[in-house]
Amino acid sequence: MNPRLPSTVGRSRRPAAPRFPLRALVNPDSRFTIWIWRLALAALVIGGWQVVAALQLVDPMFLASPMAVCGFLFHYILSGKIWVNSAVTLEETILGFAFGAALGVLAGLVIGWSKFLERVLTPFLTICNSLPRVALAPMFIIWFGIGALSKVVLAFSLVFFIVLISTEAGVRSIDPDLTMMAKVMGATDRQRFLKVVLHGAVPSIFAGLRLGVIYSLLGVVVGEMIAAKWGLGQQVMEYSYNYKPAGVFGVLAILALIAICLNELMTRVERRLGRWKGED
Amino acid sequence: MVGNREAMDVRTDCKNQVRPRLDLSIKVDKVRHEYTSRNGEHVLALDDVSIDIPSGQFVAIVGPSGCGKTSILNMLAGLIMPSRGAVYVDGEMVNGTSRAVGYMFARDGMLPWRTAQANVAFGLEVRGVSRSDRLARADALLERVGLKGFERAFRSQLSHGMRQRVALARTMAIDPKVFLLDEPFGALDAQTRIVLQEEFVRLWENTGKTVLLVTHDISEAVAMADRVIVLSARPGRIKSDITIDLPRPRDIESIRFDEKFARLARRIWRDIGGRAEGGMA
Ligand SMILES: Nc1ncnc2c1ncn2[C@@H]1O[C@H](COP(=O)(O)OP(=O)(O)O)[C@@H](O)[C@H]1O
Ligand SMILES: [Mg+2]
Numbered sequence: 001m002n003p004r005l006p007s008t009v010g011r012s013r014r015p016a017a018p019r020f021p022l023r024a025l026v027n028p029d030s031r032f033t034i035w036i037w038r039l040a041l042a043a044l045v046i047g048g049w050q051v052v053a054a055l056q057l058v059d060p061m062f063l064a065s066p067m068a069v070c071g072f073l074f075h076y077i078l079s080g081k082i083w084v085n086s087a088v089t090l091e092e093t094i095l096g097f098a099f100g101a102a103l104g105v106l107a108g109l110v111i112g113w114s115k116f117l118e119r120v121l122t123p124f125l126t127i128c129n130s131l132p133r134v135a136l137a138p139m140f141i142i143w144f145g146i147g148a149l150s151k152v153v154l155a156f157s158l159v160f161f162i163v164l165i166s167t168e169a170g171v172r173s174i175d176p177d178l179t180m181m182a183k184v185m186g187a188t189d190r191q192r193f194l195k196v197v198l199h200g201a202v203p204s205i206f207a208g209l210r211l212g213v214i215y216s217l218l219g220v221v222v223g224e225m226i227a228a229k230w231g232l233g234q235q236v237m238e239y240s241y242n243y244k245p246a247g248v249f250g251v252l253a254i255l256a257l258i259a260i261c262l263n264e265l266m267t268r269v270e271r272r273l274g275r276w277k278g279e280d
Numbered sequence: 281m282v283g284n285r286e287a288m289d290v291r292t293d294c295k296n297q298v299r300p301r302l303d304l305s306i307k308v309d310k311v312r313h314e315y316t317s318r319n320g321e322h323v324l325a326l327d328d329v330s331i332d333i334p335s336g337q338f339v340a341i342v343g344p345s346g347c348g349k350t351s352i353l354n355m356l357a358g359l360i361m362p363s364r365g366a367v368y369v370d371g372e373m374v375n376g377t378s379r380a381v382g383y384m385f386a387r388d389g390m391l392p393w394r395t396a397q398a399n400v401a402f403g404l405e406v407r408g409v410s411r412s413d414r415l416a417r418a419d420a421l422l423e424r425v426g427l428k429g430f431e432r433a434f435r436s437q438l439s440h441g442m443r444q445r446v447a448l449a450r451t452m453a454i455d456p457k458v459f460l461l462d463e464p465f466g467a468l469d470a471q472t473r474i475v476l477q478e479e480f481v482r483l484w485e486n487t488g489k490t491v492l493l494v495t496h497d498i499s500e501a502v503a504m505a506d507r508v509i510v511l512s513a514r515p516g517r518i519k520s521d522i523t524i525d526l527p528r529p530r531d532i533e534s535i536r537f538d539e540k541f542a543r544l545a546r547r548i549w550r551d552i553g554g555r556a557e558g559g560m561a
Contacts, residue, residue, distance in 0.1 A: 181389030184357055185403040186379040186454065195406070199393060 064246035069253065072246040081235075086254060088230040089220055092148050093262070096155020097216035101209055104160045108167025108208075112201070113193065118168070125168075129161045137222050146227040155219035159212040166211070170204025171197055206270045213262045221255065232258075304371065305458055305490035306333035306356060311365035313351050325351050326362075327515040338484065338491040340501035342548060343511030343519075349494040351516075353460045356492065357383045369458055379407070382456030386463040388443035390435040396422060396446050397431040403454035414453075421449040425479060441472035448480065459484075461493040465500065473497075477504055478532040485529055498552070502545050503532045510551040520551045 027033050046066050052058060053065030064072070076082045111117045111125075137154050144150035174197055182192045224233025232251050239247030308331040315323045326348040333339050341349050354360045355367045358377040367374045369381060390399050397418045398405075404414035422431055425445040435443060444464065451459065464480075465473040481504055484491060495501050501508045502524055510519045524544055526535060535541050 177385070177387050177389045178391060180359075180385075181391075182402070182406075183359070183377055184381070184383040185406060185450070186377065187402075187406040191406045195402075196391065199391075 060245075061243055062245060064244075064249050068246040069249045072244075072250040073253065076247075076250060082254065085230055085232050085235050085251075086258065088148070089217075089224065089232040089255075090258065092151040092220040092223075092231070093155060093213075093217045093258075095148075096152045096219060097159050097213050099152070100156040100159025100216065101163050101212055104163025104208070104212070105167050105205055107160075108164040108205075109171060109198065109201070111164070112168040112171025113197065118172075125161070125165065129165055133157050133161070134219065134222050137219075137226050140223065141227045146229065151220045151223035151228070151231070154223045155216040158215040158219040162212045162215055163205070163208040166208025167201060167205050170201030170208075173204060174200040202273065206266070206273075210263060210266045210270075213266055214259055217255070217259055217262065303334055304332055305335040305337070305369070306331065306339075306492060307368040308332075308352060308355070309366050309368065311352070311355065311362040311367060313348065313355070313360075314363045324515040327517050329365075329511075329516060329518055331509060331518070333490055333492065335490055336488045338493070338504060338506045340493045340495055340505035340508045341511060342495060342498060342501050342508060342552060343516060344513045344552065345496060347511045347514050348516035349511060350462055353383065353462050353492065353494055356458070356460055357381055379454065380457045381460060382451040382454055382458070383460045384447055384451045384462070384464045386466040388435070388440075388447040390438075390443055390446055392435045395432045395434060396427060396438065399435075399446055400449045400453050402450060407454070417453055418449070421453055422446070424452075424483060425449045441468055441476065444468060444476060445479075448476070448483075452483065457489060459489055459491040459493075461491065463495055464493075466496070473500070474533055480504070481530060481532055498545050498548050499536055499541075502526075502541055502548065503530065503535050508544075508548055510548055513553070520548075522548060522551075 024030070025033065049063075050066045053060065053063055053068070073082075111121055134154070136157070140150045140154045140157075144153050178196050178200065179192055182196045187195065220231070221233035221236070224231035225237045228234040232255055235251045236248055239245075239251065308329055311326055311329045312324075313326040315325055317323060329348075329352065331339075331352075341352065343349055351360065352367075355362050356369060356374060358374045358381070361375065369378060372378075390396075391402070394402070397415060400418035400421055401409075401414040404417060409417075419431055422428060425448055427442060427445055427449070430438065430442065433442075435446075438446065444467075448464070465476050468476065477500060491505075493501070493505060505524055508522045508524060510522070511517065512519045522544065526538065526540060526544075
């Protein structure tokens with residue numbers, strides 16, 4: 001009773017108190033308000049950036065103005081360079097992600113399901129996962145050449161372990177009550193795996209996939225920055241070598257857009273699958 | 281005891297494919313069970329426990345916690361093997377999970393991503409029953425446990441009592457010959473517990489199914505069962521085996537005020553080693 005008292009008092013008082021007139025402006029439940037604030041914030045940042053650039057508070061060699069970036073993007077699109085380079089980067093990202101995710105989920109399920117494998121492999125997985133694998137990028141270039149393969153392999157090496165670890169965690173996080181229930185209800189090992197373990201691990205698998213797709217892009221861009229003929233990473237390097245900050249920021253903007261789209265795609269797939277509440 | 285020995289003799293003769301007495305639904309035969317903990321220590325959980333349960337009997341096992349009650353049920357469900365001795369269900373030695381046994385725990389084990397209906401249908405689904413048949417059966421059972429209208433509800437939308445009802449319907453859906461219940465109402469509040477006890481007894485009466493109920497609630501044991509077996513503290517041994525000759529059908533709620541009920545409950549209380557009543561009796 002006691003802890004409830006103050007809130008009751010507060011609630012009865014609230015209507016009588018004068019309404020905070022600007023409450024509607026900070027209403028966290030109104031999507032409209034939230035979007036207004038987001039746009040305002042973006043305008044502030046970009047506007048501030050434009051002012052800083054226009055007044056040349058920073059050497060234009062280091063910072064391009066938003067207007068300059070827009071100009072660059074306009075030419076970049078017109079010349080068609082955007083499509084060639086985006087296509088290369090996107091292709092490598094998707095290949096690396098697809099192989100890494102497929103094998104990562106598979107390995108994660110097997111290792112999570114088998115106590116033996118889990119116990120044997122855990123220290124190795126911890127080492128592999130905590131190593132900054134991006135640092136291996138130069139080696140991958142040496143091993144697999146400056147073509148797409150080295151980027152795909154680098155992306156794969158990032159995605160594989162991220163997805164493996166989250167899948168395994170998902171399998172292990174399943175309430176033992178549920179597998180026990182399935183067992184005493186007469187489910188075979190296979191049925192228990194498909195109907196309980198796999199199903200229960202899905203949220204964790206998707207968390208890994210969402211992270212994995214971004215890391216795939218990261219791996220590819222880093223690989224391209226080290227050595228490549230095409231790709232957005234290579235473009236970033238080229239523009240920065242030639243002291244063209246507008247180009248660097250423009251390509252970064254394209255990369256950000258791609259990352260957002262990939263993330264959104266994963267969220268949609270998850271939501272689509274998320275509707276599979278019960279099988280019946 | 282004589283029946284016990286007979287059944288034993290038949291078992292040793294299993295080359296001739298002769299089975300123990302067929303009217304025995306459950307037979308726990310000279311079971312001793314020892315657990316080995318991680319640091320290599322041996323824990324003797326059960327010592328020389330024998331129980332014969334004829335088909336259709338409702339038996340309750342009571343005893344202090346840690347005396348091996350759950351271990352007995354786990355053996356009968358085929359989840360663990362006794363260190364010594366053997367257990368039989370329906371005349372067959374148990375050596376793995378069996379689809380003739382329904383096992384219900386204190387925790388509901390509902391799959392949170394399935395509706396109540398799909399949870400109840402789970403056992404039928406793994407048995408390959410067609411979708412329309414199993415859903416129809418799930419609906420009928422949900423109605424019988426008082427959950428009509430909650431077919432599409434998920435675990436998160438149900439109270440503890442309702443979840444336990446789903447678990448009960450799920451166990452009944454597979455139509456087991458033997459029900460193993462491990463403190464199935466233990467996690468419920470007193471009132472819900474009585475309601476569910478009453479419902480279970482009503483659903484069980486006249487089905488001819490064998491029930492083995494583990495509980496730490498003496499009045500639950502006496503009110504529901506035909507027979508109460510008291511186990512001693514670890515290592516569990518059979519301390520007493522008491523016939524509950526209260527009439528059926530029983531009204532679980534009002535039978536608690538019956539004089540005979542009180543006498544039986546007091547006796548069991550004393551056997552378990554309760555002090556207050558032990559001094560009085
Ligand atoms: N897996 C296990 N490993 C080691 N000891 C166990 C294990 N399971 C149960 N025990 C021990 O065996 C004894 C009996 O357990 P249990 O059958 O669960 O008792 P109850 O259900 O009567 O409380 C307890 O003392 C418990 O600590
Ligand atoms: Mg127990």
